[in-house]
Amino acid sequence: MSAHAAAWTDLCAADALRPETARRVDLGGRTYAVFRGLDDGYYCSDGLCPHEAAHLARGTVSGTRVECPRHGLRFDLASGRRRGLPACPDLMVYPVRLRHGRVEALIPKDDPAPAQ
Numbered sequence: 631m632s633a634h635a636a637a638w639t640d641l642c643a644a645d646a647l648r649p650e651t652a653r654r655v656d657l658g659g660r661t662y663a664v665f666r667g668l669d670d671g672y673y674c675s676d677g678l679c680p681h682e683a684a685h686l687a688r689g690t691v692s693g694t695r696v697e698c699p700r701h702g703l704r705f706d707l708a709s710g711r712r713r714g715l716p717a718c719p720d721l722m723v724y725p726v727r728l729r730h731g732r733v734e735a736l737i738p739k740d741d742p743a744p745a746q
């Protein structure tokens with residue numbers, strides 16, 4: 631298996647998230663945020679904001695964006711693209727699928743997102 635191998639990883643029950651909500655998931659020393667958008671789509675990102683590491687599971691989900699709870703940056707949940715200032719890298723996002731009522735994300739084995 632290469633250093634960039636990824637695996638579908640169970641995150642939570644799909645019905646644990648109402649539309650426009652988020653939850654924190656910690657796995658193997660890493661932290662993620664799982665979102666359900668207003669479009670009923672599910673999304674997964676690194677848990678920590680790329681600006682100053684606030685946890686995005688505490689952010690406000692609106693439509694298909696999340697607003698960071700610390701300084702208000704908004705990120706597109708599908709692309710991870712940052713909207714507005716302050717400047718920082720885009721958010722790392724992961725492919726998501728629903729399987730047997732569970733939310734799964736395709737997470738690289740060497741994903742560097744640390745838990746905090």
Ligand code: FES
Pocket residue numbers: 679680681682683684698699700701702703716
């Ligand atoms: S920590 Fe998220 S915008 Fe600053």
